[in-house]
Amino acid sequence: MFKIPKVLVSLILMAFGPLMAILTIPTDIEFYYNSLNDYLGLTYSFYTYCM
Numbered sequence: 001m002f003k004i005p006k007v008l009v010s011l012i013l014m015a016f017g018p019l020m021a022i023l024t025i026p027t028d029i030e031f032y033y034n035s036l037n038d039y040l041g042l043t044y045s046f047y048t049y050c051m
Helices: 006-023 029-050
Strands: none
Touching: 006 029
16 A cells, blocks of 8 residues: 555645536536535545545
């Protein structure tokens, strides 16, 4: 397992999270909220995996 500083990981997620969310906004708002929930779940599992 790679030893990545959690601060660096959080900074990358803070930088790329809104950017990816903005880039992947579809016309359907309901689908957007579903994908946003999936993204939040992925980041949460990633954080718990890093801990």
